[in-house]
Amino acid sequence: MKAKSGLTRFSNCFILRDGKIIKEDLWIRNGKIANPEQVFYVEQEEADITVNSEDSLIVPGFIDIQINGGWGVDFSYDSENVEEGVKKVSKQLLAHGVTSFCPTMVTSEKEKYSNILPKIQKRQGGEHGATVLGVHLEGPFISLAKKGAHKDEYILNPEKGLESIKEVYGSLDNVILVTIAPELPGALDAIRGLSNMGIKVALGHSSASLAQGEEGIKNGANLITHLFNAMLPFHHRDPGLVGLLASKTDRQVYYGIISDGIHTHPAALRIACRTNQEGLILVSDAVAAQGLPDGAYRIGPQAVNVNEGRAYVAGTKTLCGSTTALDQSIKTFKEATECSLEYAIEAATLHPAKALGIDDRKGKLNFGFDADFVILHPKSLKVLSTWIAGECVYRSS
């Protein structure tokens, strides 16, 4: 009897590697993607288990950097049992191929932050649910004029820069991303301060001109929150934040985009991806209504009505987030833009990983990377199974 090599080999599959879908086996060991050529020649080991993948498609696990909740849970509202809420959502996300996500808190009153933030800890994923990468704080440092579904009375200016941020949020240990409007007084100082702490900054919910947006990028921001939504519309004399897609910034600017077939017109999706291909990130921006039938729900302190899958602020026609998970967004996006399947998937895997600076371990199926992946039906792209750190955490029945 040979000693166990701990290797699992997925054969007869297509995998997404280096931007191409290729017929190639995927080898994993100890939660990482293994290099079979090295295993063969150097270690001279064989796989313990070979899984016949029957021509399915294996892609990196999806990464959702903006998700407000789902399945009745709202991360910004249910402060008492937010831990349970995050657990529930992270578990449900597995069925949608999401292996990592950033629970997102919308503009809330100050007490909520000290209540909720410490309870949403970064957590390695597994059978219990997708990996929590860190919280995305969307507001309250946003523009009143572009508040979208956020509540007026809680919106603030970061007058004292980073100090104001800390005052409102408290500890930033659990935070990975903050959305700020760069034109607000003190915003640039806040952006610089957060970036220096290793926290990513996204520009959004903002009336910023292009010049103000560029200042934000210069000071450390590298993302735009849900492009086209809650910002000035494109104007040819001052293209605003949208103009950042084509402005001469030193660094790659990433932008989240909601591709649920409702929030962004297909032509707008095409404009974005043709203008700045590498920067496009699919986000669900899903709300508590995700995964629930039509009815009345809560997003932050507001009442929300879901009608035919669309979520509105109660009594208005203001969209307040989507109810579409990333697996569906990828399909919608591909159909709308007629892009390659590789690109559509990278927009939900490699691009968010790069934006968050975790592309040394997530977002690709390269050797040595975390074995977070999704097995999809090659035609329908239905999620057949989801794997985190080499463990199967979801299998469709």
Added chain:
Amino acid sequence: MRLIILDDTAAVADWAARFVLQRVTEFAPTAERRFVLGLPTGGTPLGMYKRLIQFYKEGRISFKYVTTFNMDEYVGLPRDHPESYHYYMWNEFFKHIDIEPSQAHVLDGNAPNLVDECTRFEKLIKEAGGVNLFIGGIGPDGHIAFNEPGSSLVSRTRAKTLAYDTLEANKRFFGNDISKVPRQALTVGVGTVMDAKEVMILITGSHKALALAKAVEEGVNHMWTVSAFQQHPQALFVCDEDATLELRVKTVKYFKALSDEHQKMIASASVTQQHVLH
């Protein structure tokens, strides 16, 4: 010597693969009695590997009890470099079949001591009981493995400095920059291949026609190292029509007339019978 002339490269690939299939099948290797195969790299044998993989997938052949020795490898090229022969063998053959990793031997061009590596390789071949079938390709200058023109015809495994022609021919694989082509390679010697019980040389394309003529119709000469196999008791040249362009009509006609006999080699006739009846 046998010269098997087939229509085109696809026919050569298929014939060579069937020959391996026949030899391995008849040998019926076991864990205690393994079949030992010498293997080449390059464009010519690619089709043969593809057919063998197909045979494996169809359940017609297993490499579980096959031991392989590769002919050569560049010195100093990283193992995972797309032009390294480790990379070639893994991607074009080994990863598709059931060979045991410890039984697939490729010279290590990054070994700290190249002399020791060559000695080790020869020793491994000896311990494996010698090579049952060595398959080779040749260069347009008639070199077998990296036994460049002028190599000793009784040479053993060693490090060779590559001829300028070879560097020139290979630079297309290294971004057309000759300075990036490795200058040295480890290679089995002509003598190492001569020791095999059977040798099969694959030759395709008009650019190899002169080499084939030198190998078959002229004398044994270290400037065309492949000609050494004229002295091997069971050498087999498998070529396509294009490669025969420099041969005499008489030679081609004679060997083509034998094609029925040749078909038996990949069919029913036993190896012992084949060795006696040419």
